[in-house]
Amino acid sequence: MKDNGLKQPVTDVKGIGEETAEALSDLNIRTVKDLLEYFPYRYEDYRLKDLSQVKHEEKVTVEGVVHSEPSLVYYGRKRSRLTIRLLVNQFLVQVVYFNQPYMKNKISINETLTVTGKWDAHRRTITASQTKIGEMKKNNEFEPVYHVKGSVTVKGVRRFIQLALNQYGESITETLPKEFLLNYKLLNRREAIRAIHFPLNSNDVKQARRRFVYEEFLYFQLKMQALRKFEREQSKGTIQKYDLEKLKLFLESLPFQLTNAQKRVVNEILADLKSPYRMNRLLQGDVGSGKTAVAAIALYASITAGFQGALMVPTEILAEQHAESLKSMLQPFDIECDLLTSSVKGKRRKEILEKVSNGKIHLLIGTHALIQDEVVFHKLGLVITDEQHRFGVEQRRILREKGENPDVLFMTATPIPRTLAITVFGEMDVSVIDEMPAGRKVIETYWAKHDMLDRVLGFMEKELIQGRQAYVICPLIEESDKLDVQNAIDVHASLTAYFGNRYHVGLMHGRLTSDEKDSVMKSFSSNDVQVLVSTTVVEVGVNVPNATMMVIYDAERFGLSQLHQLRGRVGRGSEQSYCILLADPKTEVGKERMKIMTETNDGFVLSEKDLELRGPGDFFGKKQSGLPEFKVADMVHDYRALETARNDAAELIRSEAFWNSPEYETLRGYLQESEVLKGEKLD
Template identity: 55%
Template sequence: MDESIYSSVSILKGVAGKRLEALNQLGIYTVLDLLSYYPFRYEDLQVKDLSDITDQEKVTLKGVVIADPVINSFGYRKTRLIFRIAIEQDVIMVTFFNQPYLKGQVKAGEEITIYGRWDSKRSSLAGMKIIGSKTAEQKEFEAVYSVSKSIQQKTLFNLVTQAYELFADQIPEIIPVSLKEKYRLISHKEAVYAMHFPTDEEQSKQARRQIIFEELFTFQMKLQVLRRQEKSVKQGIEIAYHVAHLRTFIASLPFELTAAQKRVVNEICADLKSPYHMQRLLQGDVGSGKTIVAAIALFATVDAGFQGALMVPTEILAEQHMESLDQLFDPLQVKVALLTGSTKPKLRKEILEQLANGSLDVVIGTHALIQEDVQFKQLGLVITDEQHRFGVEQRKILRNKGNNPDVLFMTATPIPRTLAITVFGEMDVSIIDELPAGRIPIETTWIRPKMFESTLEFIESELVKGAQAYVICPLIEESESLDVKNAVDIYEKLATYYEGRYQVGLLHGKMKAAEKDTIMQQFKENQVQVLVSTTVIEVGVNVPNATTMVIYDADRFGLSQLHQLRGRVGRGSKKSYCILVANPKTEIGQERMKIMTETTDGFLLSEKDLELRGSGDLFGRKQSGVPDFKVADIVTDFGALEAARNEAQQLIKQPAFFTDATYHALRMAVGIEDTEKLSFD
């Protein structure tokens, strides 16, 4: 029989055409995908006593139907199915909305079991489903799946049941027996069964525990294999710069490097000189001086006779880097060029020729750098700034333009160190964890929307001194669904308020690139004093004259994003301010505002952000390289993640992992063929 757990889900009875398409849309392509499509919650269907339940609780009640049900119509094509049931001495009303077809299952004098939401004030139950009548079999614990309009819960459950009955014996056991025993884990086959068909909450917990560890352990094994391949199989470039030249360059800088900058420069330079391929993540809080570290790494690369490339997500940021690097490198005859989508064809042609013949040392640009006709003579170092903004494929294309150049990823989104090391396990991690001396802390206050008039007066008190201000809004135009301030409305209000005294500009993501660049240039040159913007302003803009950052509906943003926005001010010698305008209706929203006023430490904020919002919001699921686990979460399951990392680090060192039949399923799961050999010297 050719059919297996890896076969298309279409081999199951009842799966074809639109149903197959619906399953594919849920990410279910194979039988294994289906069995790994776990419920996101469970309904406790154990029958409760009326005395044990609280208002608005979801409960299961059992009683005897007193009289035949009645259907009432109301509104446009809406119905109510109403009947009463007796539970011992009590009589309660049961209502099902828009499910008239259930009438046939409700008969006077018969016992019935119903799941719904209890309303203690009315002594009534808003029915969600009839679990069983007198003749039906009743479950006490039921899985609930994330489904679409094209496929129902019952259909998906029946398909999972069919798949398990046919292919349970083929479910792979990936975790080695020794680790199962060490962590007291059930088998994966048992875990899959208990995820879909648990008899109680304890059984589902045991299943989740096994699957969480397996997901994290497999992920960590993949990272360890990647790391070993980078360190042992892939030969890197030995960038033999002159230490004396580099020291002279660093001494010529107009400021002293911080201790943290010196430490990361040493880490990066050691990697450059090493014959192994560098893949390092450089984290640094807003304003910590990552750009100068990048400049030092680029200078060392050029000094050794290689070319460097710096890729950034926006043209504004590319121009800013060009301006600062050109000032540093011009006296040293290091030739730098800017390549973006806006570069004129004639200049672009010149730059491409100079990159190909080696007369251009460093190129700074956007995704324009990864176009096919961009070729380097000897690319030694690739730096990507705000690396999470680029897809994995985009970064890979740039790396492939050289002979395995060293790679430095930079991000201003602080990630707690232990989490960074664990999640970005295939990279080395460097952290700049102190700000340059003399930086004046930004004063952050939280106000309610009704105080906005006084905020306008405060902004004006700063404008009078010659400073500038940002006003950030979460939406571009008015929204019917969200009651949040929008940039267009705020722009019009501020333009009217400051008319004749100060110029107000508007910036948002729907504007054309040329329009955005014009507005930003006007703001940088102080032709515009107040810039109303959406979060398009978040990354990299440097206007030292801006001293005030006002963020509308600040509770709509995560802490890390608020911190990034706050970092747009405080870049000059003047005292700067961040004003959070918010009326949060949730405890989490209030907690965010409170934390923002108490600290300017980006790493502390990122830890709080993880606690409050989870990893998806911090990293951005699709492009950061952080996997979208089915069950595990890198924040709430951090203990399991660390244990999995430690076990993976130990196992990868054992030659038996690559040859022993015991690890065959694990090798397949991490993408290593049985014949593949890696050097571990």
């Protein structure tokens, strides 16, 4: 990249010595470029505001005249409170200083003060954090605030950046093509770096931010779109000439009508099978939207083209349920399906492996047992992974390599907001089933406080009397000192006592072995257990149509998407189902979550809300490595810029000019440097 002039160590900046450089390296600042791109995470706003416009507890800067002598009160050792009255325009407000008794001798009546602090609108009081004697003379209305640690201070960072700008400002080169700067009226890079670090007003901050948000998104999407292009070109897929007549007969045999959304998605998948490129598609569909039927159609099409199919799911019980439903759909058409999990051993296992390798088994369903070395397919054409974010990238890759560039379909029932889908799965095609099958009853959701538990249990008993079953979900397994939440073991004990010998109460949590979990789930599936107390391990895919009620303890501990996933365990049969959220949320966000859950059953609406309330980091959990780290951009609030950047990146990657024209040299250089295209010859 052209920025080589800024790759020199920070010690080259006059005024930064070895000791300072060492302290800066703890903040990952090692080069001049790192220093100039060490952006503030917020700004102190020193604009004078009209107090009638300021919200309660907002930070404010005011200028006023001291109207009363300072009053100082001591309470306890080294603890004091100093109060003055300040006339700010037409407002007479109280200014309070905690533990700053020395201010008493600095402030005189009728003097002008500039005070910054927190505004209490009810008491008309400002708790001062900064005071300047005299009128405000700041050139900058906004001061940047940086993350710092060790001996490095915010003031220090500002000073070092100023030194670097003075010395190297002229070396900052443009990284975006002219057309984008003009089209979107963006600041050039040099102006933007100055404005983000030393803004004169709010517009400076806004324009600098616009520039860097777009730049970050464009670079990230270029990587994604280039990855997609190279993946497609390198992974020549197999053209699967499926039998259309047989496929029509199969569709007619299904005991239900496909929804329009299912038809659209099936057509997208069939087009992929026929194309010479390898399919790399993500299929999103809410709980119960009919993804299994789509998978069955895709697998059947591939099998009629002379290939084998594989379906990999995260748990054994889920694999068994899929095997059961797929066998009932496919066996009448002479399709041989079998199940391979770690429980299948000895002679039976050997027999399955042999049939898979000689092509007698057309479809193999299983857990990660499918990726063991001993599993050798005869001619694998289509790989489907269910709840794909549960498997590591490595596991998915191994399964893909079981065939010669088989088509790959990932399925998930976690409704992923569009913003996240195009960020995390940007190199995939995305299909969405956004319509529910006709006749499905909406799960009725209620929010109850903990003191209503007796009523909730009474309601549960009514359902149990009618022969139905219930889930009870808890956030933790055992007592925790840190969190006052109902734990699964306690709840199991109290419900066992409550129901006595009238009903069986089972217990499931993450510390059980796989075999123990399977055993508990089987007892629940066969109605030997009527009430299942569980942690969230029950979340994915398990199908118990007879379960009509779910109670979630301490529901405010869960995100909206997780609550929705859990709720989807009920409502799978023909009877009306219910979900009761037991929660006493203390925060506004917690209350908002409970309210939203009772108002909508649409997973995509919920996932967008969840993203707004929790932010992207929490959406997949902290361990999800798919989320890029942006310095300035925010996927949720800047989603329009993300979509624009994605469209621009896709167009660039498709164009001839991008790969040849000198105008795009910097962008090509970035791709050459990026990990994605190591070793690729770009021009």
